[in-house]
Amino acid sequence: MATLHSKNTARATGFFYLALAVAGAAGFLTIRPILFESGDPAATLTHLTDHLALARAGVVLELLVVLTQALAAAGFYRLYRGSDPVNAAGIAAFGLVNSVAILGSAAMLGAAVEVADQPFGDAASTVQLLYLVSGHLWTVGGIFFGLWLIPMGLCVRGVLRWLLVVGGVGYVLSAFASYVTPAVADFLVVPATIGELWMIGYLLVRAPAVRDELVAAGR
Numbered sequence: 001m002a003t004l005h006s007k008n009t010a011r012a013t014g015f016f017y018l019a020l021a022v023a024g025a026a027g028f029l030t031i032r033p034i035l036f037e038s039g040d041p042a043a044t045l046t047h048l049t050d051h052l053a054l055a056r057a058g059v060v061l062e063l064l065v066v067l068t069q070a071l072a073a074a075g076f077y078r079l080y081r082g083s084d085p086v087n088a089a090g091i092a093a094f095g096l097v098n099s100v101a102i103l104g105s106a107a108m109l110g111a112a113v114e115v116a117d118q119p120f121g122d123a124a125s126t127v128q129l130l131y132l133v134s135g136h137l138w139t140v141g142g143i144f145f146g147l148w149l150i151p152m153g154l155c156v157r158g159v160l161r162w163l164l165v166v167g168g169v170g171y172v173l174s175a176f177a178s179y180v181t182p183a184v185a186d187f188l189v190v191p192a193t194i195g196e197l198w199m200i201g202y203l204l205v206r207a208p209a210v211r212d213e214l215v216a217a218g219r
Contacts, residue, residue: 014147014199017063017072019151020072023061024065028133045119057115066106069098087151088155099142139175142172143175160198160202167192170191
């Protein structure tokens, strides 16, 4: 029963992690650039009013990021708490803090949609500011997204272990680089992206191997 429990937990955690990646890519990387025009508040407001349904979908996707990251964090804790309780707690804690940061971003986007739908005052400037704050919440939240990868890496073995640890450090540094040397910030998260995709596949496809490792660790 314990091994079956570990196998099912690994697959559920992998599913939530995959859903997190898909929701983030669809919302922050796809919908946001369509709606937000940097340096042009009037254009941003026009995009929102012309594509209000798309803007609402962006809010829903951000809420899905929050939900799936929280569930993935809980899944990682459940999976590794027996074999490595300290790092399991670290994954859960850092993941939940990042969820809170994105929750703030979702609230900002929700407010922007409401202002676009029922404008008051200088609606263009208000919407632009809300989108800017939302983007910066993603940027600074990257510190905790990076931090959750480090204990995650320490819970696994081999090349994946170091890829996640190095990727986590790179993610933390990218949050600072975004305000100092923005040109290098995107390059710093490349190892993390590779490590995350590998980890998702590891949990979903190699769940029995995860189970066996936990049994070998004495869970």
